[in-house]
Amino acid sequence: MIRMLLRVLGHEYAKPMRRTVAMMTATAILEGLLYALLVPVLQALFGSTPADAWPWLIAFGAGVVVYAVMRYVSDLSGMRVGTTMLRGMYHRLGDHLARLPIGWYTEARVGEVSMMASRGLLAALGVAAHLLAPFINALVTPLTIVVVMLVFNWQLGLAALIAAPVVALIQVWTARSMATTDAERHERDNEASARVIEYLQAQPVLRAGGRTGERFELLDDSLQEVERTSRRTVLSTLPGAVGLTLTVQAIFTALLVLGTYLALGGNIGVAEVLTILVLAARCADPLLSLSDIGGKLRGARSELDRLDTVLRTQPLPEPSDPVRPEGNDLEFDSVAFKHGDRVVMDGVSLSVPSGQRLAVVGPSGAGKSTLLQLVARFYDVDAGAVRVGGVDVRSIDTEVLMSQIAIVFQNVYLFDGTIEENVRLGRPDASDEEVRAAASAARLDEVVERLPGGWAADVGEGGALLSGGERQRVSIARALLKNAPIVLLDEVTSALDPVNEAAVHEGIERLMAGRTVVMVAHRMRTVQRADRVVFLDDGKVVEEGSHDELLRRGGRYADFWNIAMTPASSE
Numbered sequence: 001m002i003r004m005l006l007r008v009l010g011h012e013y014a015k016p017m018r019r020t021v022a023m024m025t026a027t028a029i030l031e032g033l034l035y036a037l038l039v040p041v042l043q044a045l046f047g048s049t050p051a052d053a054w055p056w057l058i059a060f061g062a063g064v065v066v067y068a069v070m071r072y073v074s075d076l077s078g079m080r081v082g083t084t085m086l087r088g089m090y091h092r093l094g095d096h097l098a099r100l101p102i103g104w105y106t107e108a109r110v111g112e113v114s115m116m117a118s119r120g121l122l123a124a125l126g127v128a129a130h131l132l133a134p135f136i137n138a139l140v141t142p143l144t145i146v147v148v149m150l151v152f153n154w155q156l157g158l159a160a161l162i163a164a165p166v167v168a169l170i171q172v173w174t175a176r177s178m179a180t181t182d183a184e185r186h187e188r189d190n191e192a193s194a195r196v197i198e199y200l201q202a203q204p205v206l207r208a209g210g211r212t213g214e215r216f217e218l219l220d221d222s223l224q225e226v227e228r229t230s231r232r233t234v235l236s237t238l239p240g241a242v243g244l245t246l247t248v249q250a251i252f253t254a255l256l257v258l259g260t261y262l263a264l265g266g267n268i269g270v271a272e273v274l275t276i277l278v279l280a281a282r283c284a285d286p287l288l289s290l291s292d293i294g295g296k297l298r299g300a301r302s303e304l305d306r307l308d309t310v311l312r313t314q315p316l317p318e319p320s321d322p323v324r325p326e327g328n329d330l331e332f333d334s335v336a337f338k339h340g341d342r343v344v345m346d347g348v349s350l351s352v353p354s355g356q357r358l359a360v361v362g363p364s365g366a367g368k369s370t371l372l373q374l375v376a377r378f379y380d381v382d383a384g385a386v387r388v389g390g391v392d393v394r395s396i397d398t399e400v401l402m403s404q405i406a407i408v409f410q411n412v413y414l415f416d417g418t419i420e421e422n423v424r425l426g427r428p429d430a431s432d433e434e435v436r437a438a439a440s441a442a443r444l445d446e447v448v449e450r451l452p453g454g455w456a457a458d459v460g461e462g463g464a465l466l467s468g469g470e471r472q473r474v475s476i477a478r479a480l481l482k483n484a485p486i487v488l489l490d491e492v493t494s495a496l497d498p499v500n501e502a503a504v505h506e507g508i509e510r511l512m513a514g515r516t517v518v519m520v521a522h523r524m525r526t527v528q529r530a531d532r533v534v535f536l537d538d539g540k541v542v543e544e545g546s547h548d549e550l551l552r553r554g555g556r557y558a559d560f561w562n563i564a565m566t567p568a569s570s571e
């Protein structure tokens with residue numbers, strides 16, 4: 001467990017962690033030894049000179065004071081290590097997440113990681129701060145007492161020692177049976193959270209379709225499944241807890257019987273038997289608490305396991321000897337790429353000379369968005385190469401590559417802040433004038449005028465106070481401000497009202513001027529403005545040429561527009 005903690009957190013915590021564990025162990029041994037002082041005290045009290053107990057009682061008192069100080073110091077150290085580790089873990093996770101490829105951030109991943117990070121981090125803190133001391137106590141104090149028993153009377157000590165392997169076996173067995181049910185419970189938890197979010201987010205759709213009841217049943221089923229698996233998890237720990245109680249009781253009874261037998265045989269005095277029983281009783285409490293602490297530790301371990309999986313996800317390798325791109329032309333050279341088993345790019349070769357515009361057209365799922373993502377190195381290709389300025393994107397420093405590219409995607413995320421702050425994300429060191437100029441060029445000033453508070457108005461979490469088209473304009477303004485030589489556009493004008501569409505088009509025209517552009521387009525007006533068009537289907541370039549050429553050819557591209565331009569679907 002500690003090894004796992006250190007792997008997840010980094011080995012710089014090994015030293016303080018070892019120190020804390022050593023301190024906690026010393027405290028637990030002292031606790032055991034203090035109980036051992038009962039032996040001479042009881043012997044003196046039951047002997048011919050009870051006053052002999054005084055020096056032992058004074059030693060006991062002094063021992064208690066030392067113990068109190070050690071306990072305080074070791075608990076404090078546990079808390080300190082816990083909080084330092086928590087801070088360290090936030091940094092480690094943050095640094096790692098910042099290096100993971102953008103393609104890794106699917107919606108499901110983001111939800112899972114945010115849940116795991118908050119829970120996993122607290123679990124790690126909890127281990128050091130709250131669980132470590134009781135765990136060490138529950139193991140070391142009884143062992144110290146058993147050692148004292150062995151010294152005192154080897155037969156009784158040996159009888160008590162038999163408990164150790166049995167307790168260890170029970171712990172291992174409970175851990176195994178809990179691991180399976182715990183994994184299942186975690187999966188059910190995730191599923192239920194997803195269903196709750198789906199149910200809440202899809203309210204407008206569900207109500208419009210009158211399907212609220214049906215989806216609620218699904219949610220209800222999922223919550224019941226969580227309840228069932230939680231019950232199974234609790235039940236899986238029950239045999240361990242009962243087994244532990246029975247073992248402790250059995251050992252206690254065995255000691256009682258053995259002690260009585262030895263006393264009757266005259267091998268040992270009544271005072272000694274009584275002392276042994278008192279010591280054995282003192283072992284029982286910490287041993288019994290093992291099942292509870294063990295359960296909590298195992299829970300923390302599963303959280304850490306999940307965190308470990310994220311931390312072990314490899315970022316895309318950075319070039320050891322980065323090359324700067326020469327120019328802004330783009331090239332796909334026999335590119336193949338898979339999402340899992342699904343082939344998404346299959347031998348794609350194409351090129352976009354510097355300052356030219358390429359439109360990518362094709363049916364849904366053809367791989368158009370993936371093509372853009374490969375230019376920005378959201379993922380690495382499986383075969384072939386994507387080149388920017390004649391250099392493989394894998395040989396370009398990520399920051400340099402990103403500085404060359406401005407991206408405008410369909411889904412725009414705005415942070416809770418002013419429009420100005422959101423536009424500034426395009427180039428944080430831009431002057432106020434530059435930010436305003438980019439905003440005006442993207443026709444954002446119209447939006448600002450409408451907002452109460454103008455430029456200082458907040459756009460709400462995720463840009464909730466703006467319409468889809470208005471958010472697009474912010475995203476175009478960001479790209480304009482960034483002023484990168486390569487622009488990637490993904491269907492930015494679909495589903496916009498005429499006013500927004502005109503504004504967005506105007507912004508896009510300004511953005512594209514003089515730059516190398518790859519745009520995924522579903523509208524003929526946009527495609528007509530491109531220098532070249534590729535028609536993509538099932539990850540392959542099916543046709544390539546200018547818009548007019550391809551229309552004349554009468555192939556897939558021409559068919560595509562014939563269908564798209566029928567009255568029901570025309571623009």
Ligand SMILES: Nc1ncnc2c1ncn2[C@@H]1O[C@H](COP(=O)(O)OP(=O)(O)OP(=O)(O)O)[C@@H](O)[C@H]1O
Nearest residue numbers: 106339340342344363364365366367368369370371
């Ligand atoms: N993160 C992902 N994980 C697994 N498969 C994915 C992922 N992203 C895309 N795909 C799959 O890759 C294929 C190509 O997707 P892509 O988004 O590039 O298509 P597209 O042509 O842009 O489609 P659309 O026009 O509908 O947006 C699809 O079959 C899609 O299901």
